[in-house]
Amino acid sequence: MIIILKNGATEEQVAHVVERIEAMGLQAHLSKGTYRTVIGVIGDEEKIRSAPLMAIPGVEEAVPVLPAFKLASREAHPQSTIVEVGSGKTITKIGGGHFGMIAGPCAIESAERLDEIAGSIKASGANILRGGAYKPRTSPYAFQGLGEEGLKILRDVGRKHGLPTVTEAIDPRHVELIAEYTDMIQLGARNMQNFVLLTEVGKTGKPVLMKRGMAATVKDLLMSAEYVIASGSMQVVLCERGIKGIDNACRNMLDIAAVAQVQLMSHLPIIVDPSHATGRPEIIPSCALAAAASGADGIHIEVHNCPEDAMSDGPQALLPEQYATLAAQIRKVAAVVGKTF
Amino acid sequence: MIIILKNGATEEQVAHVVERIEAMGLQAHLSKGTYRTVIGVIGDEEKIRSAPLMAIPGVEEAVPVLPAFKLASREAHPQSTIVEVGSGKTITKIGGGHFGMIAGPCAIESAERLDEIAGSIKASGANILRGGAYKPRTSPYAFQGLGEEGLKILRDVGRKHGLPTVTEAIDPRHVELIAEYTDMIQLGARNMQNFVLLTEVGKTGKPVLMKRGMAATVKDLLMSAEYVIASGSMQVVLCERGIKGIDNACRNMLDIAAVAQVQLMSHLPIIVDPSHATGRPEIIPSCALAAAASGADGIHIEVHNCPEDAMSDGPQALLPEQYATLAAQIRKVAAVVGKTF
């Protein structure tokens, strides 16, 4: 931690800051410049990180020198984590050169429909099946998901097609139930800072798909991953899915630079979801290919066989045949940047 | 709902859109322009709102003409709602000319400290006491609150000073407990779209303080209020507390225009929290006075008697004496725009 004092900070103020640092068992190293005094704090930064340093009179700024996410940081774990989703013969690996192709409908609507979609995406190369049983809808009047019935359908369809499954948890009281039925648990963008839910999901020890919140910085995303890891699951796959931006032509703004940032700062895999990032099928392919070339560890795409009938997010779904074409291109591009299939 | 078709939409596509509209029990009214065909949908817009219209081939845009938040809208309830917090002799009204002065520390740390702070803010004119017992911290290693012990302290200190109380709920499993101890339940910014929590809090029928999410539009905020109302509590006070912006000089960007927008679109009261909006004590007074002049129905400010010792958010807290000065000015400004005290 580096503490920059205000221009005109008094001797007493400087002494008081030093005193507080030493009271935390740390050392203060003063550097008096022409205009400012700067204090370098020597010792375990964790001890001082959550202290309200900026509230001490005379302090202008406190600049941390270590990331606040220890377990998620690459500094602590230089080796890239490979997350394994599923078990037995239906394991899909993500990270460390392995590429995840997650696809499926927004919501699970019926066994027949999911079966048909799963068959087609499997044939196109998808290796994880997604589908929502509990839906976080912005309107209380919209379809909220099939619940446990949906979980059963997802499990059965996944097994039939040899696809590991992922579904979203939105209520801490349902996490155990979801963990019984599915191979990977999704934490949605709106719940990225629902720390109660993060903790419950982490406790299951299951692989987690954590989506970036719409107002979250990349560092915020990594802090939320830290919660999950600290609760018990190191198997976290991060997902860039667009954040709020100043141009609302798309539903969100895909922050493609987040891929490289995460890979520099963390050992966790990062995938991209162009479906939620854009909300526009005509733009999804371009963004999906961009993500593959950026070095992302996977792509998450919503697919539906009759979008105009879909009970949730129909307008952003690709048709199975569109997905087939795109998936083939994604593999070609990902191969150029070193992914294996 | 107005449906704008793409340039070059075929007769078949137009017919198909009309068919789907009529299948929902609505009427379609065609208007063929020089370049585009436009379809006006006549009938109950609710029936069509969540239909995936944009997924129908040939559709370019679907423009709703009614707000999606019915219960929260001023169209449905022209009279401003007055929310009553507390009971018996310690009732504070917010809305319809009544001004809420919510103050207190970020977290409840001890009975002694809260008692001292409560005494001072009451003397300065505060009429609701805030304090967190469950804290949604971005780091898993930071202080997470005193839990039920904190709730007891808050209730007792509130009673002693004749101040109704508000505290945040972050876990649906704690909502009932919180409802027993406190007069108003806060839904925090990070949980504004935690629909599970919104529903649980709404069910208590208690007054609710709903903070705007950091990526939420004003319409998103009103949709979340709709959830709470639909679940059982009409007593919702909205709170503008800054959203993410392109200048990070302050913690968030206070969207002062949200006050007038809410008052045009909704009957619910709206207050402003300059503490979280700016995170900088030297800027809070200017923004608090701005909020009072804007016509807001109240101000929410964090106050601590020793910020450099605070267990949460110390750097943004005002000292009790700073709050006293500011509260006096707020009342003067609010009086100019017609508030009564």
Added chain:
Amino acid sequence: MIIILKNGATEEQVAHVVERIEAMGLQAHLSKGTYRTVIGVIGDEEKIRSAPLMAIPGVEEAVPVLPAFKLASREAHPQSTIVEVGSGKTITKIGGGHFGMIAGPCAIESAERLDEIAGSIKASGANILRGGAYKPRTSPYAFQGLGEEGLKILRDVGRKHGLPTVTEAIDPRHVELIAEYTDMIQLGARNMQNFVLLTEVGKTGKPVLMKRGMAATVKDLLMSAEYVIASGSMQVVLCERGIKGIDNACRNMLDIAAVAQVQLMSHLPIIVDPSHATGRPEIIPSCALAAAASGADGIHIEVHNCPEDAMSDGPQALLPEQYATLAAQIRKVAAVVGKTF
């Protein structure tokens, strides 16, 4: 300047950084922490500010400790600047407790119309008349202004009503001409970083009204003011007029916290333009009053006597009678925070 080195920076890298600092005639002060080495640079920060420090191998971050805007900073000039607009008997002061009430139409359309508007706003308390003769329109097919003919009308109408005038410059080749006709020159939001224009306008020595760019931070705004001051005019009034945000319900997002920020960092006056910030007449009054209470040094409002006929920005103009009501309220609120009229 404080230079933070990367974790694992080598001895050679540290030595090379020190060497470069000393080559610029500055001293380096090393502080080795547990995880990072930090170098405090002692001496005139100006010498090092534009050096590409981040390009030196091993450097993680370079944190300046002094603002880059010297002439505009309050550190250099603690006394608030009072800008005087006009001459002789028609001088309007802005800053240091003096409040500017700038009003008028977006574009100058005819002598009759401007005369009528000027008469009404003068009666309502406006003390500077605005009107555009050269309009920066986003469409090449929209009305571009009357040019010199408009300047003449503005000058004559201003004189008749005893109102100093302000008009926008958009072309460096017209600056001299504009300076002959008007009392204050406006630099528009789209030209805030048109450094060629800033320099030409600064050279005239005239009072300048500098609007904040839509993507500019407060510091960017002060850097642009630095350009004008360095070119020859210290008489700069800054204007917050909304920036791009994530909610597009209003034309822009009014950053009310910018007022306090500017007043802390700079000696220059800062006014607020709620017309461009919101673009919605029904929201302008709330935001104008907020600005007055925030401590702003003035308010800029567009007024038109027949908005539906206006040749530019009609939809955001207030009617003269709406301005009259608002101006009276603005004065009351501004008086509470110490302004004199």
Added chain:
Amino acid sequence: MIIILKNGATEEQVAHVVERIEAMGLQAHLSKGTYRTVIGVIGDEEKIRSAPLMAIPGVEEAVPVLPAFKLASREAHPQSTIVEVGSGKTITKIGGGHFGMIAGPCAIESAERLDEIAGSIKASGANILRGGAYKPRTSPYAFQGLGEEGLKILRDVGRKHGLPTVTEAIDPRHVELIAEYTDMIQLGARNMQNFVLLTEVGKTGKPVLMKRGMAATVKDLLMSAEYVIASGSMQVVLCERGIKGIDNACRNMLDIAAVAQVQLMSHLPIIVDPSHATGRPEIIPSCALAAAASGADGIHIEVHNCPEDAMSDGPQALLPEQYATLAAQIRKVAAVVGKTF
């Protein structure tokens, strides 16, 4: 244009709107819904586009159905434009499957340095040389460029290496001079809405490289292209280079979805500049490859042979050897999506 009236709009208000539409030589087509009346305007939308419809009492919203950029729109010109930069044997094509590789230093510093950089990037596959002779610097105290001397160096070095050249214009008074020396004129992000400059540059008829402003939507960018085309040059290459966002970990936020948006809405080529978009060399390669895969028509990258010595933007420059590696990968990825070299 579709005009949506307010709930409760009176018969007189409806009649007045119709009257104004007909006065512009257009037809009004009424559609009365359950809650709202909607008016479809039939005829040439251009006539009504800049009319202040929203200022007419009773109007809630005016929704245009045609893009405001006619000349730049794909509706008007379905065929993709191929821009040719240079002459004789040194022509580089951009668009329609042809891929532009623009590279070079931020500023032209000396003939020797530019010669060395040009030689290396040419060998790596670059086909246009960039370099700034007039620099728009945010600080008045920073290096402002070599001016005409720089233009001469650029021309000579370009000729020597068989590379067409591009340089930025920032002053309308220099445009003619720049047009004599260079093959393509750049309009920088800060000047994207400097309409005076746009017009002057368009008049030269030269190929133009137009960078997206930091607060500009994709539609704003296309409106600015419309200015250039309307002034005389159809040869416009657009450039996505990052906009302001809510995460400031990078200098700007690369909006990769802009590529597909432009290609849907316009016939003009669009390239990507990851150097300015990120400002971080360690992130540039990932974003450059993403851009190539997205279908962009070219990539613009800053290259310098000694970044720590650079007179402008050193910290974001790639070294010649880094560019060589990246350029080879870019070509492979671009080939997958159908570009020819």
